[in-house]
Amino acid sequence: QVQxxxxxxxxxxxxxxxxxxxxxxxxxxxxxxxxxxRQAPGxxxxxxxxxxxxxxxxxxxxxxxxxxxxxxDNSNNTVHLQMNSLTAEDTAVYYCAKDMAVxxxxxxxxxxxxxxxxxx
Amino acid sequence: QxxxxxxxxxxxxxxxxxxxxxxxxxxxxxxxxxNWYQHxxxxxxxxxxxxxxxxxxxxxxxxxxxxxxxxASLAISGLQSEDEADxxxxxxxxxxxxxxxxxxxxxxxx
Numbered sequence: 001q002v003q004x005x006x007x008x009x010x011x012x013x014x015x016x017x018x019x020x021x022x023x024x025x026x027x028x029x030x031x032x033x034x035x036x037x038r039q040a041p042g043x044x045x046x047x048x049x050x051x052x053x054x055x056x057x058x059x060x061x062x063x064x065x066x067x068x069x070x071x072x073d074n075s076n077n078t079v080h081l082q083m084n085s086l087t088a089e090d091t092a093v094y095y096c097a098k099d100m101a102v103x104x105x106x107x108x109x110x111x112x113x114x115x116x117x118x119x120x
Numbered sequence: 121q122x123x124x125x126x127x128x129x130x131x132x133x134x135x136x137x138x139x140x141x142x143x144x145x146x147x148x149x150x151x152x153x154x155n156w157y158q159h160x161x162x163x164x165x166x167x168x169x170x171x172x173x174x175x176x177x178x179x180x181x182x183x184x185x186x187x188x189x190x191x192a193s194l195a196i197s198g199l200q201s202e203d204e205a206d207x208x209x210x211x212x213x214x215x216x217x218x219x220x221x222x223x224x225x226x227x228x229x230x
Contacts, residue, residue: 044224045221106170107167108170110164
């Protein structure tokens with residue numbers, strides 16, 4: 001069965017960096033796009049980034065472009081989210097999700113999430 | 121500005137049919153397919169409907185989706201207490217080159 005396990009969340013100060021990881025299992029990782037989605041306290045879901053199955057294409061939501069970098073390691077079934085220059089507005093539960101194909105909006109499976117708290 | 125608009129709340133009684141709406145524009149729903157997600161507090165979101173009206177395996181046929189022009193709907197028939205959750209529509213947006221989520225509708229089963 002498909003499993004996505006996020007790690008790397010924690011409490012950081014404003015302006016600091018954090019790297020999230022998501023270990024995938026139960027499917028052929030290199031065939032599918034992967035997403036990061038976040039939910040701030042009391043808010044709705046916000047899509048953050050997507051990386052194509054082969055890592056050749058990446059897209060970001062406007063508010064994180066230039067600060068966050070999504071990457072993947074197909075040999076270790078892992079997707080990462082490097083987050084720099086963090087602000088209080090980045091405080092959220094971060095979910096990784098498997099795309100149903102290469103690059104779509106069909107997020108078929110989700111992890112349980114990892115909490116990132118940015119304190120000022 | 122690209123945005124998917126959902127009513128913030130909806131309610132129904134057990135057994136009732138409820139319909140949740142999602143309004144977009146030509147750069148998202150008008151051009152691309154719509155997907156719906158169910159999110160129970162403390163749990164991972166779940167894909168409920170994809171490609172406007174397709175159900176992943178395991179999703180009860182009480183859930184159905186439709187799309188017309190730049191709007192989409194999620195219908196839940198035979199409402200059950202366990203359907204109480206937040207529901208989000210989502211679509212790829214060509215202007216943003218990314219996935220756009222609606223603000224979510226909190227469904228309460230009275």
